[in-house]
Amino acid sequence: MPKIVDPEARRLSIAEAVFRVIQRDGLAQASLRSVAEEAGLAIGSVRHYFRGHDELIVFAMRSLGDRLEARLLGHLPDLLDPGTPRSRRQEITEALLSELLPLTEQTRAETDVWLAFSAAAKNRPDLAEEVVRMYEGVRALVRRVLDGANEAGGLLEDLDLAVETERLAALLDGLALSTGRTSPELMKTVLRRHLETLRRPETVTE
Amino acid sequence: MPKIVDPEARRLSIAEAVFRVIQRDGLAQASLRSVAEEAGLAIGSVRHYFRGHDELIVFAMRSLGDRLEARLLGHLPDLLDPGTPRSRRQEITEALLSELLPLTEQTRAETDVWLAFSAAAKNRPDLAEEVVRMYEGVRALVRRVLDGANEAGGLLEDLDLAVETERLAALLDGLALSTGRTSPELMKTVLRRHLETLRRPETVTE
DNA sequence: AATAAAATAGCAAGGCCGTGCTATAAAGAC
DNA sequence: GTCTTTATAGCACGGCCTTGCTATTTTATT
Numbered sequence: 001m002p003k004i005v006d007p008e009a010r011r012l013s014i015a016e017a018v019f020r021v022i023q024r025d026g027l028a029q030a031s032l033r034s035v036a037e038e039a040g041l042a043i044g045s046v047r048h049y050f051r052g053h054d055e056l057i058v059f060a061m062r063s064l065g066d067r068l069e070a071r072l073l074g075h076l077p078d079l080l081d082p083g084t085p086r087s088r089r090q091e092i093t094e095a096l097l098s099e100l101l102p103l104t105e106q107t108r109a110e111t112d113v114w115l116a117f118s119a120a121a122k123n124r125p126d127l128a129e130e131v132v133r134m135y136e137g138v139r140a141l142v143r144r145v146l147d148g149a150n151e152a153g154g155l156l157e158d159l160d161l162a163v164e165t166e167r168l169a170a171l172l173d174g175l176a177l178s179t180g181r182t183s184p185e186l187m188k189t190v191l192r193r194h195l196e197t198l199r200r201p202e203t204v205t206e
Numbered sequence: 207m208p209k210i211v212d213p214e215a216r217r218l219s220i221a222e223a224v225f226r227v228i229q230r231d232g233l234a235q236a237s238l239r240s241v242a243e244e245a246g247l248a249i250g251s252v253r254h255y256f257r258g259h260d261e262l263i264v265f266a267m268r269s270l271g272d273r274l275e276a277r278l279l280g281h282l283p284d285l286l287d288p289g290t291p292r293s294r295r296q297e298i299t300e301a302l303l304s305e306l307l308p309l310t311e312q313t314r315a316e317t318d319v320w321l322a323f324s325a326a327a328k329n330r331p332d333l334a335e336e337v338v339r340m341y342e343g344v345r346a347l348v349r350r351v352l353d354g355a356n357e358a359g360g361l362l363e364d365l366d367l368a369v370e371t372e373r374l375a376a377l378l379d380g381l382a383l384s385t386g387r388t389s390p391e392l393m394k395t396v397l398r399r400h401l402e403t404l405r406r407p408e409t410v411t412e
Numbered sequence: 413a414a415t416a417a418a419a420t421a422g423c424a425a426g427g428c429c430g431t432g433c434t435a436t437a438a439a440g441a442c
Numbered sequence: 443g444t445c446t447t448t449a450t451a452g453c454a455c456g457g458c459c460t461t462g463c464t465a466t467t468t469t470a471t472t
Binding site for chain 1: 448449450451452453
């Protein structure tokens, strides 16, 4: 009967237009009009897929959250596999946590957009939900990583893992925030150094 | 001849209205209209002190930057005084760095407003200047604190202070970002723990 | 009391925005 | 080929915004 389009795919492609506008001009400029233009659609078409402006922004933010979540969780299986050798573990840990840093053009763009959403969420309960989800997700992930390393005997003893989770998560957040002033190299160095300080020293072959 | 008012004081009191509006409703709502109402003035009166909206926002952000800077630097003299005993040093260091955390209602409000400005600055060169000033100021300060502790023999040897400066500054930024989810107590614990890991162990009286 | 300058106030134009509503185009089902 | 449902498009209204400009009020000085 009707012309058939995958509506979810359409929504996602419009969400990507939202990201581009936010990155280029800021969240304040992400109006229905400018997003429609960026997406190459008429404003009425965009509104066919979203009830209104609020719904569009919330959807876009949720999409970004989903994307980040998927990327992060992708590294988990390797890490949780007990067969993974210790040296590999360190690499994987670093790679996983690096996903939270703006090291590439791509991830830097995501970080900037995420920051815009986070700031806006301070006065918008609908967006705040998503910020909380990500906040808790990141801490849960960091906690799993630390727990895993601990059980494998790779961490210093007597660490308070709740505190260390917050410390590491905050460090990652802080590095992500400094976009543009702290070089990717320095970020990696800082992360590596932090992980070093948590690691049990290599026991000299006794 | 004319009615005489201290113009600078007026500007500051208008800037404070800006802070209140931003904290309550977000930066996007900080229009000339709403700020004027919050300040109890007519829109034309506000424009007597500021050329336009942009100048108002830039001024408000700079004021906040100045305020934060002054508070931070207030702790420095004690710390730089070589006569200060070692145990006092630790307290002062902790107190100084705590100024960067949203531990009280007051500082939490400032942090939220600062975050709003920082996010907006991504697409506004005039605001970006101020963000950079604060970024560099904080790192310079943290560096001085670490240098001072180091010269007093209070730090572990072989630390790369450039890396440790960034690591500590990023940690503080990250904690500040988590407003509302991480409790003040946990923030203090995390900061204290981090400083512990940098400190040279108490040499047992030999 | 007169005056001059600063402070305060307000109007109107022009722009962008969201949204309710309506109109047209497209294409699978019959 | 017709129908029906979806996709796409666009208009027009009311609202809030900034800003140029023009009053009006206030008060220290003369």
